[in-house]
Amino acid sequence: MGIVQGVGFRPFVARLAADLSLAGLVRNTTTSVLIEIEGPPARLESFRFRLEAEAPPAATLEHVDVETIGTLDALHFEILSSGSEELYSAGLPPDLAICSDCCRELEDPTDRRYRYPFLNCTACGPRYSIVEGLPYDRDHTSMRTFVMCAACRTEYGDRNDRRYHAQPVACPACGPKLWFERDGRRLEGDAIELCLEALAAGEIGAIRSIGGFHLACDARNSAAVERLRSRKARGDQPFALMVRDLATAREFVEVNRQAAALLGAAAAPIVLLAKAGSTQLSEDMAPGNGYLGVMLPYSPLHRLLLFGRNGLDALVMTSGNLHGEPVVTVNEEASEKLGGQADFYLKHNREIVAPCDDSVVRLYRGRALAIRRGRGYAPVSLGLPSATVPALAAGADLKCALGLSHEGRAYLSPHIGDMENLATLEAFTRNLRHISSLYRCRPELVLYDAHPGYLSTQWARQYAAENNLPSRAVQHHRAHAAAVMAEYGVDPALRVVAVVFDGTGFGDDGAIWGGEFFSGNLNQLRRSAHLPYVALPGGDASAKRPALAAIAHLHAVGLDWLRTPSGASLDPSQRGLLQQQLDRGLNCHLSSSMGRFFDAAASLLGIRHRVSFEAQAAIEMEAVAAQWKDHAGYTAGLWNTAELWAEMLADDASPVAARARRFHETVVRWSCETAKTLAADERVDTVVLSGGVFQNLLLLEGISVTLEKAGLRVLVPRYLPPNDGGLALGQLYLGANLT
Ligand code: ZN
Ligand code: ZN
Numbered sequence: 155m156g157i158v159q160g161v162g163f164r165p166f167v168a169r170l171a172a173d174l175s176l177a178g179l180v181r182n183t184t185t186s187v188l189i190e191i192e193g194p195p196a197r198l199e200s201f202r203f204r205l206e207a208e209a210p211p212a213a214t215l216e217h218v219d220v221e222t223i224g225t226l227d228a229l230h231f232e233i234l235s236s237g238s239e240e241l242y243s244a245g246l247p248p249d250l251a252i253c254s255d256c257c258r259e260l261e262d263p264t265d266r267r268y269r270y271p272f273l274n275c276t277a278c279g280p281r282y283s284i285v286e287g288l289p290y291d292r293d294h295t296s297m298r299t300f301v302m303c304a305a306c307r308t309e310y311g312d313r314n315d316r317r318y319h320a321q322p323v324a325c326p327a328c329g330p331k332l333w334f335e336r337d338g339r340r341l342e343g344d345a346i347e348l349c350l351e352a353l354a355a356g357e358i359g360a361i362r363s364i365g366g367f368h369l370a371c372d373a374r375n376s377a378a379v380e381r382l383r384s385r386k387a388r389g390d391q392p393f394a395l396m397v398r399d400l401a402t403a404r405e406f407v408e409v410n411r412q413a414a415a416l417l418g419a420a421a422a423p424i425v426l427l428a429k430a431g432s433t434q435l436s437e438d439m440a441p442g443n444g445y446l447g448v449m450l451p452y453s454p455l456h457r458l459l460l461f462g463r464n465g466l467d468a469l470v471m472t473s474g475n476l477h478g479e480p481v482v483t484v485n486e487e488a489s490e491k492l493g494g495q496a497d498f499y500l501k502h503n504r505e506i507v508a509p510c511d512d513s514v515v516r517l518y519r520g521r522a523l524a525i526r527r528g529r530g531y532a533p534v535s536l537g538l539p540s541a542t543v544p545a546l547a548a549g550a551d552l553k554c555a556l557g558l559s560h561e562g563r564a565y566l567s568p569h570i571g572d573m574e575n576l577a578t579l580e581a582f583t584r585n586l587r588h589i590s591s592l593y594r595c596r597p598e599l600v601l602y603d604a605h606p607g608y609l610s611t612q613w614a615r616q617y618a619a620e621n622n623l624p625s626r627a628v629q630h631h632r633a634h635a636a637a638v639m640a641e642y643g644v645d646p647a648l649r650v651v652a653v654v655f656d657g658t659g660f661g662d663d664g665a666i667w668g669g670e671f672f673s674g675n676l677n678q679l680r681r682s683a684h685l686p687y688v689a690l691p692g693g694d695a696s697a698k699r700p701a702l703a704a705i706a707h708l709h710a711v712g713l714d715w716l717r718t719p720s721g722a723s724l725d726p727s728q729r730g731l732l733q734q735q736l737d738r739g740l741n742c743h744l745s746s747s748m749g750r751f752f753d754a755a756a757s758l759l760g761i762r763h764r765v766s767f768e769a770q771a772a773i774e775m776e777a778v779a780a781q782w783k784d785h786a787g788y789t790a791g792l793w794n795t796a797e798l799w800a801e802m803l804a805d806d807a808s809p810v811a812a813r814a815r816r817f818h819e820t821v822v823r824w825s826c827e828t829a830k831t832l833a834a835d836e837r838v839d840t841v842v843l844s845g846g847v848f849q850n851l852l853l854l855e856g857i858s859v860t861l862e863k864a865g866l867r868v869l870v871p872r873y874l875p876p877n878d879g880g881l882a883l884g885q886l887y888l889g890a891n892l893t
């Protein structure tokens with residue numbers, strides 16, 4: 155029986171077999187779980203049925219294959235521990251949020267794990283973040299340094315126990331310890347109580363969590379939130395919020411049934427939800443942003459904090475890192491790097507092997523759309539639709555995540571960070587070592603983005619040279635399209651239309667691409683249409699200044715920009731210089747970027763002229779547009795941006811929300827018209843949507859719904875983010891298929 159194993163799957167199988175008095179064994183093989191089982195046919199049938207019906211929620215059964223073998227003559231059912239030569243690729247589970255049984259024990263004064271911050275069971279607890287190697291046994295995790303006490307050992311070995319073969323099982327007598335630290339000294343006393351006192355006093359703490367450190371403060375204390383913001387020096391970058399429960403969440407954001415399900419899922423991601431009302435609190439948390447990222451306490455430690463005596467029920471929980479660097483995981487490193495930001499530390503001695511930021515998702519048509527994949531989702535392992543050479547893919551510089559392929563499967567690292575400093579580069583190589591040793595990947599081909607200036611590109615070329623491997627560049631937007639094709643198992647021969655809307659990426663002609671239409675099959679994606687080129691002053695540098703994108707767009711179609719909000723946002727001397735620069739085309743770079751097109755609109759509507767983080771202007775404009783419920787757009791002719799800008803500027807008696815919405819709807823109409831024409835011309839019925847701009851749900855949903863109504867099959871990102879975080883998968887699929 156071949157099954158791809160998920161979480162606590164072997165113990166579940168053993169309990170089920172015992173329940174039905176069946177004999178046999180379960181063990182992991184290289185790519186699946188093998189069950190050999192024997193007994194009366196009726197009970198075997200029942201086993202087969204219940205195996206799928208009752209599998210633990212966190213286990214994914216990709217498929218179940220059944221074959222008949224000779225008799226086993228086994229006396230009972232057992233779990234065979236995996237031989238060291240074995241590895242099982244899909245068998246490595248992600249970190250799981252605390253389960254309801256463990257919550258109950260945590261609060262039960264008579265339980266031996268009462269208030270123990272590291273309790274867990276087969277249904278919950280850390281997994282990927284503590285794994286050093288495969289197979290997933292205690293000896294291959296950072297729990298191996300803790301010797302189980304007699305009580306824990308009994309539970310671990312008892313197949314009727316919730317902790318049967320729970321690798322990180324622990325208790326106060328034998329497991330990890332928590333402590334409170336200030337000025338380099340551990341303080342005596344209950345660490346949780348000390349931490350709560352400090353938080354209630356408005357202090358900022360560095361708290362060691364599952365996948366790394368968080369910086370935390372009382373979310374209801376505006377002064378504390380402001381202090382954290384200024385210490386982090388990240389401008390308006392939104393903070394995530396950890397709330398006690400759904401009722402508390404509803405004070406800050408709109409929580410419908412689907413959002414509640416996502417928040418409460420075993421992966422416990424940060425869910426970006428529309429702010430409820432407009433309290434100062436949610437304004438402090440995510441200034442000028444219509445959405446706020448919220449999560450529930452996912453570890454016992456978090457529950458102890460959020461259900462503490464002094465009633466703190468909402469904490470800011472933002473990644474503990476230096477600007478642009480990966481999340482800090484090691485105790486000593488926290489004191490070194492977070493010293494300027496934290497007043498105190500809550501540390502523990504369960505080592506974090508694989509760093510994992512919190513995952514971030516949006517709710518799209520009732521399911522999660524990944525924005526950042528980390529804790530709870532990592533590692534991502536997907537079957538590739540066609541046989542490929544084992545390869546390594548370096549992703550891109552922003553939202554970097556790497557990928558490895560091996561025996562027809564792709565393995566993606568969690569989000570690493572932005573490739574702009576040594577720390578990210580080190581984290582990158584650490585992830586590479588970790589994943590290749592976990593899955594025994596030996597790449598025979600190195601793939602990287604076609605951008606010659608990317609650090610990831612330079613790294614990949616050097617790595618290939620040092621290891622004597624062939625290497626190959628993959629064009630950015632084709633890789634975006636291929637990522638979604640890989641997710642859906644689209645055959646390499648199938649012809650599709652791909653709409654890739656993105657912030658930036660290096661094009662075949664050296665221009666900055668990002669508003670692209672491709673048609674053809676996987677390795678012949680022909681660029682069929684694109685957003686008209688505009689010369690952007692400073693090229694990618696204008697990503698930080700939507701006003702420049704707006705002015706460049708108006709200039710390109712011969713419209714006056716001086717009297718627009720974008721022109722007015724510059725001081726007079728700047729205006730003159732910019733006019734000269736645009737007239738002469740000095741240091742201007744051709745761009746078809748859809749991201750900059752949205753930036754331009756946001757600036758022309760006066761929403762934002764400068765950003766402090768990527769896509770800030772577009773994110774704010776989407777939130778504004780979503781408030782306007784009428785779906786009419788402007789009448790501008792297909793991709794006639796001159797008409798669109800003129801219409802939008804003349805519409806200045808309408809509310810900004812209406813104009814923002816009309817802009818969105820116009821882009822939806824244009825995109826669908828082009829996609830439909832291409833699909834008809836090429837006799838194709840599948841349209842792929844990808845690229846970072848599709849994090850915009852008004853756009854994603856508008857285009858999807860219209861194309862579906864036209865009878866087309868629309869594929870949108872599912873497991874991986876539409877942004878560069880999913881790029882490595884596309885590189886693996888496309889790069890290895892290029893001839
Ligand atoms: Zn549990
Ligand atoms: Zn114990």
Ligand code: FE
Pocket residue numbers: 630634656657658659845846877878
């Ligand atoms: Fe991109």
